[in-house]
Amino acid sequence: MLNQVFSALLLRHGAGEAQAAAAWDVITRQYGHRKRYYHNLQHLEAMYHQLQPLQPHIQDWDTLLFSLFYHDAVYNVLKKDNEERSAEMATTFLKEINYPVGKVELCGQQIMATKSHVVHVNPDVNFFTDADLSILGQEREVYRNYTLQIRKEYGIYPAFVYKPARKNVVAHFLGMERIYKTQPFFDGLEKQARKNLQWELDGFIA
Numbered sequence: 156m157l158n159q160v161f162s163a164l165l166l167r168h169g170a171g172e173a174q175a176a177a178a179w180d181v182i183t184r185q186y187g188h189r190k191r192y193y194h195n196l197q198h199l200e201a202m203y204h205q206l207q208p209l210q211p212h213i214q215d216w217d218t219l220l221f222s223l224f225y226h227d228a229v230y231n232v233l234k235k236d237n238e239e240r241s242a243e244m245a246t247t248f249l250k251e252i253n254y255p256v257g258k259v260e261l262c263g264q265q266i267m268a269t270k271s272h273v274v275h276v277n278p279d280v281n282f283f284t285d286a287d288l289s290i291l292g293q294e295r296e297v298y299r300n301y302t303l304q305i306r307k308e309y310g311i312y313p314a315f316v317y318k319p320a321r322k323n324v325v326a327h328f329l330g331m332e333r334i335y336k337t338q339p340f341f342d343g344l345e346k347q348a349r350k351n352l353q354w355e356l357d358g359f360i361a
Contacts, residue, residue, distance in 0.1 A: 157199060164220050181228075185230075186228070188230075192303075192304040192305075202289065205285075205340075206219065206223070209339060215261065217258075218262050221254075221262050222265035222266050222283055223283070226241055238269055242262075242266040242267050243263075246259050264277070268280045272284045281337050282337050288328075289340065289344060291344070292344025292346075302355060309321075326356060328348075328352055334348050
């Protein structure tokens with residue numbers, strides 16, 4: 156399904172079928188790394204399903220889709236510049252297909268926004284970052300599986316390093332006035348997200 160969405164997106168913006176296929180091969184290679192247990196194509200598909208019903212509320216759907224496909228294209232748990240490198244990868248490709256300059260910049264902004272998840276002046280950015288965090292508000296078993304997947308991704312780190320760092324991340328989200336910036340995500344996921352995060356903070360740190 157994602158392949159069809161991606162190919163149609165590129166074809167709408169002047170790419171040929173061969174170029175679209177080659178670009179998809181890059182996406183699948185990046186997200187298909189054997190050490191990606193959460194930040195993989197399933198994550199992208201989950202985000203897409205969260206955002207697709209909200210399409211009428213999104214001002215620039217195609218730019219948001221480009222952001223979705225590239226936002227975790229670079230993901231190395233040993234590095235702190237994954238968002239920057241993913242944004243660079245996205246904007247470089249969009250320039251190659253002559254995507255409008257302002258939209259290229261917006262794509263980069265959306266990807267970079269996933270680094271801090273703070274409220275943004277552009278509503279599309281807020282929809283995008285809310286979708287990126289939508290896993291936090293899923294039912295408990297889904298959330299539990301997510302925590303296990305994240306722990307596997309950070310498996311290189313021993314527990315005495317991982318646990319305090321993960322607790323800081325969880326506490327950070329709990330300390331936000333609102334985890335979800337847009338009303339649809341806030342209404343649908345905020346309460347469950349806070350329950351899940353508190354549950355993890357209270358003792359379930361893999």
